[in-house]
Amino acid sequence: MGYIHVYTGNGKGKTTAAFGLALRAICAGKKVYIGQFIKGMKYSELDAVKYLPNLVIEQYGRNCFIKNKPTQEDIELARNGLNKIKKVIEDGAYDIVILDEVNVAVYYNLFTAKDVIDVISKVPKERDMEIILTGRYAPQEFIDIADLVTEMKEIKHYYQKGVMARKGIEF
Template sequence: MEKGYIHVYTGDGKGKTTAALGLSMRAVCAGKKVFFGQFIKGMDYSELECVSFLPNLEIKQFGRGCFIYNEPTNEDIEAAKKGLEEFKKILNDGEHDIVVMDELNIALYYKLFPMKEVIDTIKNRKEHVEVIITGRNARDEIIEIADLVTEMKEIKHYYTKDVEARKGIEF
């Protein structure tokens, strides 16, 4: 790829991370190298097992659990900042064709790091690197720099009928 584009998957509907994982799998199967970093998340999600099946896929979490129902702690903020520093290196070294910044929008919503730093990080990447950003509440600044924005809209979801999250489907 000569030019990498910026994708944003946002909205209140299910499927943002799933879409990014699908694109990642497609890219790896096409011989591309993918880094999939997850802000906020630190739990044992099934996608962490992908690396056993897809050798050109690396997944790393930069969270300590999932605090989205509470305020982030100093440890949560430090984990996110550490993740952003790692993304800076990965986006600049050019070794990966696709870089997924999973839940970046939520990290920005909680102000875990400055928007300007994130925008600069993305804009200063190697030109061929494709960037995928996921998470609810995409800020206008993120939408503005994006080349593709998809909003997942919830129409109906079985969790309203008290269906618990299921391994391999929701996590």
């Protein structure tokens, strides 16, 4: 039986935790699919597919992060991504499916929590597929259906001292 994980909160480490789980799973011979919502920028982790067999990463966002109101393009990219995730889940070829920043996509109304729940409920009954949902602002509906919820809480962050995102650490 597979489980649903939620990594949320305002602290650093949600995507990092999901990628750590992906690395562990791949090293155990499992196949991992990561769909990154909202993200379309070049992040260092995208190069992981060069080194890790059984890993697929796809992005469903523009070359910038949503700061205010999402554009129609943001909405279309996210919804197309959710449709892709639905096919990935229904096909059952992966052991772990990570919906990175899906919580933020719901927060920005790119689609609803119900849309996501409908998609992740398509896990084939015979599969032990783990589903990972990441991002700030996890909706209560995700917390309610999850088997594991971890909240990353920011206590202190060097960003407050003016340190900008660094390659290999934040991107």
